[in-house]
Amino acid sequence: MPDTLPASLRLHIDRAALQHNWLHLDRMSGSANAAAAVKADAYGVGVEHAVPALRDAGASEFFVAHWSEVSRVAVHVPPRSIAVLHGPNTREEADFARSLGVVPVINSLHQAQIWSASGGGRCHLMVDSGINRLGLSLGDVGAAIIGELEVDCLMSHLASADEDSAMNELQLDRFASVFGVIGHKRRSFANSAGIALGPAYHFDQTRPGLALYGGVPRAELANDIRQVAYPQAAVIQLRDIEAGDGVGYNATFVADRDMRVAVISIGYADGFLRPRGPGSSVQWKGESLPILGKVSMDMIVVDASASMGLREGDWLDIPFSLPETAAKSGISQYELLTTIGNRFDRSTI
Numbered sequence: 001m002p003d004t005l006p007a008s009l010r011l012h013i014d015r016a017a018l019q020h021n022w023l024h025l026d027r028m029s030g031s032a033n034a035a036a037a038v039k040a041d042a043y044g045v046g047v048e049h050a051v052p053a054l055r056d057a058g059a060s061e062f063f064v065a066h067w068s069e070v071s072r073v074a075v076h077v078p079p080r081s082i083a084v085l086h087g088p089n090t091r092e093e094a095d096f097a098r099s100l101g102v103v104p105v106i107n108s109l110h111q112a113q114i115w116s117a118s119g120g121g122r123c124h125l126m127v128d129s130g131i132n133r134l135g136l137s138l139g140d141v142g143a144a145i146i147g148e149l150e151v152d153c154l155m156s157h158l159a160s161a162d163e164d165s166a167m168n169e170l171q172l173d174r175f176a177s178v179f180g181v182i183g184h185k186r187r188s189f190a191n192s193a194g195i196a197l198g199p200a201y202h203f204d205q206t207r208p209g210l211a212l213y214g215g216v217p218r219a220e221l222a223n224d225i226r227q228v229a230y231p232q233a234a235v236i237q238l239r240d241i242e243a244g245d246g247v248g249y250n251a252t253f254v255a256d257r258d259m260r261v262a263v264i265s266i267g268y269a270d271g272f273l274r275p276r277g278p279g280s281s282v283q284w285k286g287e288s289l290p291i292l293g294k295v296s297m298d299m300i301v302v303d304a305s306a307s308m309g310l311r312e313g314d315w316l317d318i319p320f321s322l323p324e325t326a327a328k329s330g331i332s333q334y335e336l337l338t339t340i341g342n343r344f345d346r347s348t349i
């Protein structure tokens with residue numbers, strides 16, 4: 001007996017689309033190089049699939065958030081090309097970075113002290129220009145310990161790049177105000193949306209994540225960014241119900257006629273969160289099968305009355321255009337991707 005069986009969920013990853021998206025964002029970045037944000041298992045797409053494709057397209061720098069994410073990425077690319085956004089908060093993390101050659105992103109005086117005390121060396125430095133999340137406060141940039149750092153990329157991160165907000169220019173000005181204070185080799189500012197804000201935001205390196213995987217955070221990207229992830233789920237049961245029968249928890253759908261319904265092997269534990277149910281459909285050979293009732297943890301139920309050829313075991317396409325699904329469900333494109341989960345058999349097409 002095999003110890004695992006194929007899943008009743010599949011995620012097809014369109015390698016050519018992923019590579020196209022990176023190349024497009026790199027081209028849009030002008031003379032800056034586009035790195036790739038591959039944190040959170042490459043936004044749910046899967047590091048094993050995304051990182052080799054991005055590397056082969058030409059990406060040469062990769063960002064993860066956690067130290068625990070390094071090893072899976074380092075299978076595919078050299079450690080010196082991997083940077084860790086959360087930075088070192090313990091001596092152990094600093095030693096780990098140095099022993100592998102992974103690049104820490106320093107975000108605070110505390111992290112600068114830890115990195116220097118452990119022996120220092122090449123690092124990136126994140127300054128906070130207004131998102132008030134992770135990053136060195138502008139008031140701390142003149143500290144002696146910062147002057148000791150060997151900064152490769154001086155970085156900052158935009159809070160509202162997906163909007164036409166006055167915040168963008170304000171952050172740009174604040175970022176520029178530290179250039180003369182902190183020694184550095186390169187500058188990096190823009191995420192996916194920031195790339196579309198234009199050349200003033202590009203500097204030496206851009207850091208797209210979302211748009212690599214098919215997300216469209218700004219209209220300027222809509223025509224050129226391609227869908228990357230295509231989920232499919234299997235029919236696990238077909239049943240006939242009668243007028244008056246309820247479907248799913250709390251019977252929020254009640255049939256007004258006799259119907260044939262199909263139970264599909266995808267639920268909120270697979271990132272198909274409840275707001276994605278009402279008013280939506282799944283697809284079978286171009287036919288739309290409307291979702292009925294509440295989304296369960298492991299299942300949804302759809303109306304298959306019009307699809308008489310459908311059989312148990314058939315595969316249905318789960319619509320996953322990120323801008324469309326986000327607009328319809330109110331779930332962000334980032335959340336749609338990063339909640340995909342681990343029950344899918346991922347494969348590259």
Ligand SMILES: *Cc1c(COP(=O)(O)O)cnc(C)c1O
Binds near residue numbers: 208
């Ligand atoms: C996640 C992240 C990115 C990528 O942002 P997207 O909006 O997904 O393109 C870039 N920089 C930092 C610091 C991040 O945390």
